[in-house]
Structures are given as structure tokens and as C-alpha cells.
Amino acid sequence: MKVVETSNEDVFSELVRATNSQTKVDDAQFFSLRPIAKKVEQYFNTYEGQESRIYFERRDKQYVGIEIPLIRIFPIDVAAKCVTAMFCQRPDLAFRYKKIMYDEFSEIIFDDNVKESVYYAGCLTLYRLHLLVAKNHIPQNSRKYKWHMLPLVRVLVFGKNVPALNSKQIEKECDKIIEMMSSHNDQAVEVFKKALDIINSIGNITEDRLKRQAIFAEMFDKILT
Numbered sequence: 001m002k003v004v005e006t007s008n009e010d011v012f013s014e015l016v017r018a019t020n021s022q023t024k025v026d027d028a029q030f031f032s033l034r035p036i037a038k039k040v041e042q043y044f045n046t047y048e049g050q051e052s053r054i055y056f057e058r059r060d061k062q063y064v065g066i067e068i069p070l071i072r073i074f075p076i077d078v079a080a081k082c083v084t085a086m087f088c089q090r091p092d093l094a095f096r097y098k099k100i101m102y103d104e105f106s107e108i109i110f111d112d113n114v115k116e117s118v119y120y121a122g123c124l125t126l127y128r129l130h131l132l133v134a135k136n137h138i139p140q141n142s143r144k145y146k147w148h149m150l151p152l153v154r155v156l157v158f159g160k161n162v163p164a165l166n167s168k169q170i171e172k173e174c175d176k177i178i179e180m181m182s183s184h185n186d187q188a189v190e191v192f193k194k195a196l197d198i199i200n201s202i203g204n205i206t207e208d209r210l211k212r213q214a215i216f217a218e219m220f221d222k223i224l225t
Contacts, residue, residue: 071130091147122150125150135184198222199219
């Protein structure tokens, strides 16, 4: 047995990577050790004291013992789902297939050059959706479609083309999304209602259909027509 003691988190990160020859899926579990995770956590903390304050849980149980409502806490897995659904336009993978999501998108969503605001915008949009449902501003069944509503909201506001996640253009989009979702307002309510109208126009949507990529393509076409 080899024991290594260090208080330097960067050294710890390299030790973990050097001693684990695992797949991309397992590598995603070490996302908390990567520079982008630290930057995302720091970015979330810049909103301290604001109504839109949400928390990025970089380490498991990071906020245990602190009086923070669970609705405001976004673990790494949930944050990654928000980005995959909203900006990679694959809500089907966020809905069900986490393993495939990591296999296909880990190099994109965990890239160290991704703009931190991408994570905040995605998580904040989901947070606003949860609040609007809780206060009955949009129907309760909207939760079932939450992963599909995220990309629909983005497309309704900005159009079908998604800029690169490390670009200045995506940062501008995210700033507008954050501004829209930072407080309860008519604009946020209306865009969610429009997204839900598109979903309802598809007809009966089973959980099996939500797991398939084709269902978002149908929703996407509804926006463009």
C-alpha cells in the first residue's frame, strides 16, 4: 500500500489522474479537480447576496450544515446536464442517459476554456423553472419536460445556432439569459409558456419518447415553422 499526503489540491488532482486508468465516464467524476470546476465555482460565488444566487457544488456534500435551500444547490452532475441540454441541445441525454452524455460531451462541457457563465445560465434557467412551477405560474407537469424546456428557451430567445461554448458570443448570450432569469418577471414567464406550448403541440409524449433525440427535433421544427 502506498500512502501520499498532500494539502495541495492540484497535486492531489494529478495523483488521482495518474493512478486511475479509467474511462471518460469515470474521469467525469474527477471534474471537481479540474481548473474549469474551480473557475465555475468562483463565478457562481460572484453573485453572493443577489436574488439570483445559486450554488455550484464542486465537492460532494459541500454545503451540508449550511442553511442553503436545496433548490439553490447544483451538484456537478446536474450542472453538466443543464449545459448538455441547453447548449449542446441534447435534452434526451440529460433526461436519462448520463453515461452516454459523458461519453459524447465530456470533452466539450468539461473543457477548461468553456465560459463559466454557460454553467450559471443553464443552472439559473432550471432554478427559475422550478420556482415558477412551485408558485403555479406555469403548470406542475412542466417539471417532466424540464430538460427539453431549457434548449427551447434558448432557441426561442436567440435562434437555432449555438455559438462555441468558449466564445465571446456565447458569453453575451449567457449574460442576457442570466439577466432574464435573475428575477421573477413577465419575460421569463412568457418564454417558458411558449416552450411549454411547443411541447404540448407535439401530442402525447411518453417517457420513452423523451429519451430519444427525435422528440427534440420535432420541437425544434415547431419553432422554425
